[in-house]
Amino acid sequence: MLTLVIGNKDLSSWSLRPWLVLKHYGLPFRELKLPLDTPEFFQEIVKYSSARRVPVLIDGEAHIWDSLAIVEYANEKLGGRAWPADPLLRAHARSVSAEMHSGFMTLRQTWPMHATGSNPHVPLPPEGRADVARIQAIWDDCRTKYASRGPWLFGEFSIADAMYAPVVLRFKHYGATGLNAHSQAYVQQWLQNAEMREWISDAEKEP
Ligand SMILES: N[C@@H](CCC(=O)N[C@@H](CS)C(=O)NCC(=O)O)C(=O)O
Structure with a gap:
């Protein structure tokens, strides 16, 4: 099962993008939320990404960071369906x-x-x-x-x-x-x- 590490839903615009893509296409994923600008965020994010930013997608050994890289990865899992066919x-x-x-x-x-x-x-x-x-x-x-x-x-x-x-x-x-x-x-x-x-x-x- 995929895990998507995200920030607060009120604030995290970068997290919203891959979350919507995974949800829209029904790719099952677990959500792990780290509240932005808290000691917890800085303590936890290093476990998932050396870039220290959300979103991060975890797929087994793979840790994929940056929203665009994540949606491209999702697109590959979906056989290319997440971009127009033409x-x-x-x-x-x-x-x-x-x-x-x-x-x-x-x-x-x-x-x-x-x-x-x-x-x-x-x-x-x-x-x-x-x-x-x-x-x-x-x-x-x-x-x-x-x-x-x-x-x-x-x-x-x-x-x-x-x-x-x-x-x-x-x-x-x-x-x-x-x-x-x-x-x-x-x-x-x-x-x-x-x-x-x-x-x-x-x-x-x-x-
Ligand atoms: N280019 C990155 C930007 C990610 C980003 O800036 N995320 C913000 C939250 S929306 C973050 O993690 N901020 C925490 C920090 O800067 O300490 C992406 O597309 O994922």
Whole structure:
């Protein structure tokens, strides 16, 4: 059985991504939660990863760290199902996922993820507003091109959706305004998703 080491569900945006991928595709896993910024976290995380960050996926001898490496590993276990089957869509999905993995720093720093509650009083600086505009452009492009295939960014659910899931929670928590129609619909798609609701509900029970 796989074990996914994660941080608090309220805060850990990086943990949310692989958790959603494992849940969506029904890969059985045990969850091991280490509360961020506590002595327990620093004492325990070294047992699982020398990078000292969550998430970490443990599969027998293998300890896989970094959310992108974990979802790629899950994709291999799933026979490649977690990326679009079409090579051009797959390349597009990998591009938007890589852009999320390495970018949007101002948005991440100004609006850290909270799965619970709301705080509409944190203004974004111009660079943060540019991040939101770029994310909307990505979503708009995907939803314009692939809407006939299904409700997710590339029609069917893929890793790309999991990569953008924390942004959805940021938009919700900080009350992002002026979202275009595709972005509003995509946010709703995620907020109605059973696995996302499970994550939020677990976060609400955290101390
Ligand atoms: N690039 C890494 C980032 C992981 C990361 O920064 N995790 C945060 C929690 S969301 C963490 O472990 N913070 C603990 C610390 O920095 O001490 C990934 O994709 O997994």
